[in-house]
Amino acid sequence: MPKVFNWQLGREMDYPYEQALPEKQIGMVFDTNKCIACQTCSMACKMTWTSGRGQEYMFWNNVESKPYGTYPTAWDVAILEKLGPQTWEDGVYTGKTIFEAADGLKEKMLGILPDDADWAHPNIGEDQIAGGSVAQGEHLNEPIHKFWYFYLPRICNHCSYPACLAACPRKAIYKRQEDGIVLIDQSRCRGYRECVKGCPYGKSMFRPNHETSEKCVACYPKVEKGLQTQCVEQCIGKIRGQGWISLGDKVREDHPIDYLVRVRKMAFPLYPQLGLSPNVYYIPPIHVPADYLEQMFGPGVKEAQEAYKNAPNDETLRGLLVLFGSSPEIMERFEVKNGVARGYNRENKMVAEVPITEPLTLREAKDIRLDVYRMDVT
Ligand code: SF4
Ligand code: SF4
Numbered sequence: 001m002p003k004v005f006n007w008q009l010g011r012e013m014d015y016p017y018e019q020a021l022p023e024k025q026i027g028m029v030f031d032t033n034k035c036i037a038c039q040t041c042s043m044a045c046k047m048t049w050t051s052g053r054g055q056e057y058m059f060w061n062n063v064e065s066k067p068y069g070t071y072p073t074a075w076d077v078a079i080l081e082k083l084g085p086q087t088w089e090d091g092v093y094t095g096k097t098i099f100e101a102a103d104g105l106k107e108k109m110l111g112i113l114p115d116d117a118d119w120a121h122p123n124i125g126e127d128q129i130a131g132g133s134v135a136q137g138e139h140l141n142e143p144i145h146k147f148w149y150f151y152l153p154r155i156c157n158h159c160s161y162p163a164c165l166a167a168c169p170r171k172a173i174y175k176r177q178e179d180g181i182v183l184i185d186q187s188r189c190r191g192y193r194e195c196v197k198g199c200p201y202g203k204s205m206f207r208p209n210h211e212t213s214e215k216c217v218a219c220y221p222k223v224e225k226g227l228q229t230q231c232v233e234q235c236i237g238k239i240r241g242q243g244w245i246s247l248g249d250k251v252r253e254d255h256p257i258d259y260l261v262r263v264r265k266m267a268f269p270l271y272p273q274l275g276l277s278p279n280v281y282y283i284p285p286i287h288v289p290a291d292y293l294e295q296m297f298g299p300g301v302k303e304a305q306e307a308y309k310n311a312p313n314d315e316t317l318r319g320l321l322v323l324f325g326s327s328p329e330i331m332e333r334f335e336v337k338n339g340v341a342r343g344y345n346r347e348n349k350m351v352a353e354v355p356i357t358e359p360l361t362l363r364e365a366k367d368i369r370l371d372v373y374r375m376d377v378t
Helices: 042-049 076-082 163-167 194-198 230-233 256-263 290-295 301-309 315-323
Strands: 002-008 011-014 028-029 062-066 151-155 174-175 180-185 204-207 211-217 241-244 281-284 331-335 338-344 350-355
Touching: 011 062, 011 290, 028 256, 042 062, 042 230, 163 180, 180 211, 180 338, 194 204, 194 211, 204 350, 241 256, 256 281, 290 301, 315 331, 315 338, 315 350
Parallel strands: 028 281
Antiparallel strands: 002 011, 028 241, 062 151, 174 180, 204 211, 331 338, 338 350
């Protein structure tokens, strides 16, 4: 197998195709500390892309409660168990990826093919806590909780080394040069479901009435116009930022995604040890034990949790986080000055201007004009 460089692993790895990085790579950051599992993202996606016959079970965007939530059922436990020991040394992954652990003759990568029942319970494990059962009188304690769960919103990661693409015997899956979005050519697909088995994230899905596979298309018609995807734009919790991620050595400090992922190292790929170099990045939750999060996001979680907790004293970080969800346009540059965060689109036009601290207005309790007393004076 050819060797490619996977920056998330800190080393080269085997991949069935030669390295061919796109001109630009779509990237997103999800702040798990702010997600409330309202599922608005899931519904925005479903209404846009998967409301047809044969797509009833599909959630290209889903939100699962960790540690027990999974869609399809047990997707992560199944592939991680198959993969075996996953070890890191000084930030370099020393275990095997799903490409390296495969025998190479019968299969190009380790894979799992979920069955119908696995797709039938998108909310399994919702709000189920880890840490045992809560006895009467017990309560949550700061800063790391004994009892915990958190919400993990998931879409296709538009991976740099997609397993779905590598698995397809028809070469029906391609990664676009202009933005790194991974798509399935419906006219070439014959529904062999090799991509469904190959994607360890469970993000390629079979549509029985068309006998083809389908997956998240990253709302490419919007992205081409400089607009954010439906799940990013509609997010109630404003947890999502969308833009481009630099994959080489050159990193842009003024770019929202580069800043959080590459400069501050506060947002992490999901299960980087699988070896796909996924491009959705997560700011880890600050109340969850770091050892659990490190097997999920790789090394560096503790430092990121500390940096996030320090956000009230960190104007640039706070400013960037308040820009999330403040414009329907993709922000390609940001700046934070004098207590105000500004975001700029691809034409370098300002599309968002947000004060870091919302002004507070105190009103008189008595409203003379209406002759009433206000309950809320702020
Ligand atoms: S819309 Fe945003 S806050 Fe609501 S579930 Fe989705 S990611 Fe979480
Ligand atoms: S997450 Fe799965 S479906 Fe999406 S690009 Fe990666 S391998 Fe393919």
